[in-house]
Amino acid sequence: MSDAADVLVLGGGPAGCAAALRACALGLSVQIIERRATRGGRACNGWIGPAGAGLCESLGLDPARIGAERFAGLRLHTWDIRRHVDVSEPDIWGWVVDRTAFDDALFQAARQAGAVGLAGVAAEQVTLGESLVRLRLGDGREVVGRTLLLADGLHSYAAGAANLTPAGRAPRVPQCLYAEFEVPASAAGLEIVIGSNRAGLIATVTRKGTRARLSLLTRGAQAELRAAFQPLLAAARQAGLLPPGPTPEIQAHPSPAGLALDLDTHVGKRCLLLGDAGGFVSAFSNEGIYPAMMSGVLAADVVARALKAPVPQDELASFGVEWRTRLADYLRMPNTDLSLLVPLVFNNPQMCLRVARAFLHGQAF
Numbered sequence: 131m132s133d134a135a136d137v138l139v140l141g142g143g144p145a146g147c148a149a150a151l152r153a154c155a156l157g158l159s160v161q162i163i164e165r166r167a168t169r170g171g172r173a174c175n176g177w178i179g180p181a182g183a184g185l186c187e188s189l190g191l192d193p194a195r196i197g198a199e200r201f202a203g204l205r206l207h208t209w210d211i212r213r214h215v216d217v218s219e220p221d222i223w224g225w226v227v228d229r230t231a232f233d234d235a236l237f238q239a240a241r242q243a244g245a246v247g248l249a250g251v252a253a254e255q256v257t258l259g260e261s262l263v264r265l266r267l268g269d270g271r272e273v274v275g276r277t278l279l280l281a282d283g284l285h286s287y288a289a290g291a292a293n294l295t296p297a298g299r300a301p302r303v304p305q306c307l308y309a310e311f312e313v314p315a316s317a318a319g320l321e322i323v324i325g326s327n328r329a330g331l332i333a334t335v336t337r338k339g340t341r342a343r344l345s346l347l348t349r350g351a352q353a354e355l356r357a358a359f360q361p362l363l364a365a366a367r368q369a370g371l372l373p374p375g376p377t378p379e380i381q382a383h384p385s386p387a388g389l390a391l392d393l394d395t396h397v398g399k400r401c402l403l404l405g406d407a408g409g410f411v412s413a414f415s416n417e418g419i420y421p422a423m424m425s426g427v428l429a430a431d432v433v434a435r436a437l438k439a440p441v442p443q444d445e446l447a448s449f450g451v452e453w454r455t456r457l458a459d460y461l462r463m464p465n466t467d468l469s470l471l472v473p474l475v476f477n478n479p480q481m482c483l484r485v486a487r488a489f490l491h492g493q494a495f
């Protein structure tokens with residue numbers, strides 16, 4: 131029993147690392163299992179809104195040390211990129227990060243906070259017992275804990291093993307397409323392109339240094355998304371939003387935008403489902419880093435209480451109420467039909483501000 135960690139965290143992405151940081155701060159013993167030895171690969175921009183930046187700081191993450199660059203204000207574009215409006219209220223800001231560096235910094239921070247981080251090894255078998263959970267790792271080792279946080283991403287293998295349904299198995303998972311561009315060096319910035327049709331298309335351009343990323347999210351079919359991407363890219367280039375050049379590699383990935391709201395439960399036997407695995411991504415903006423991290427923090431709080439409770443499982447069940455209280459509005463689509471509002475947005479500064487706040491703060495219109 132003494133070898134068992136208070137919390138095993140499966141997955142060292144934003145959700146798992148935030149959970150580990152919070153659990154360490156609460157005095158719990160933590161072990162993170164992350165299958166990647168190193169993030170490596172191509173650098174990629176990611177944006178974080180004010181809530182996420184504030185959460186990172188409250189977890190002790192220094193923006194300078196994690197390579198975060200602040201942006202101030204938002205630019206909203208029409209779908210044809212012929213018109214734009216700038217929104218520059220003091221609450222409209224955030225960070226742009228290099229995802230590789232950011233995720234690495236989170237993992238290191240969790241280790242420095244006291245978590246035992248096992249990197250480069252995957253969990254291959256999950257056993258949930260009455261009082262202990264066990265993970266069999268790819269190298270034959272077994273780790274044991276009193277609780278388990280499942281933060282192993284959209285297609286969470288472990289969720290299935292825990293009789294939970296990960297967001298990646300939802301009947302319809304929204305799709306995101308993105309491409310990266312080399313651009314002349316510029317300050318960090320976030321621009322939004324708003325589609326006016328019923329598919330609820332929304333695109334973002336995220337800039338930092340000499341890189342820009344164009345991403346496009348829809349709840350429609352991937353064919354529809356692909357059909358929209360090329361004209362959008364052409365319009366962005368014509369308007370000077372992105373540089374001319376050969377067509378870059380266009381990558382596709384599913385995004386569990388808003389799916390936390392559709393899952394039956396995030397609570398299994400001695401375990402909780404977090405981050406992308408639990409569908410914690412904002413439906414409107416496709417922001418996933420902050421909801422993932424917040425779900426991790428809330429889960430760590432619940433686990434700390436559960437470990438002191440006479441019946442831990444009863445306390446773990448409170449995770450559903452906790453995340454719905456703190457995150458459900460943030461994840462929900464704005465309570466309006468955006469297609470009706472779009473014609474107004476570009477003629478009305480108040481409407482622009484509302485769209486910006488819905489996007490960056492998860493506020494209702």
Ligand SMILES: Cc1cc2nc3c(=O)[nH]c(=O)nc-3n(C[C@H](O)[C@H](O)[C@H](O)COP(=O)(O)OP(=O)(O)OC[C@H]3O[C@@H](n4cnc5c(N)ncnc54)[C@H](O)[C@@H]3O)c2cc1C
Binds near residue numbers: 140164165254383
């Ligand atoms: C291309 C792209 C761009 C994005 N841009 C943004 C953005 O700009 N802003 C934003 O807020 N969100 C963005 N998102 C969404 C955001 O990245 C995710 O919502 C967020 O990373 C979710 O964090 P997570 O920790 O839940 O999952 P992940 O980041 O997927 O982390 C899961 C971790 O679990 C590990 N793992 C999986 N299986 C196992 C196993 N069996 N054993 C051990 N480890 C395992 C994986 O290696 C991984 O490190 C983007 C997503 C993508 C794909």
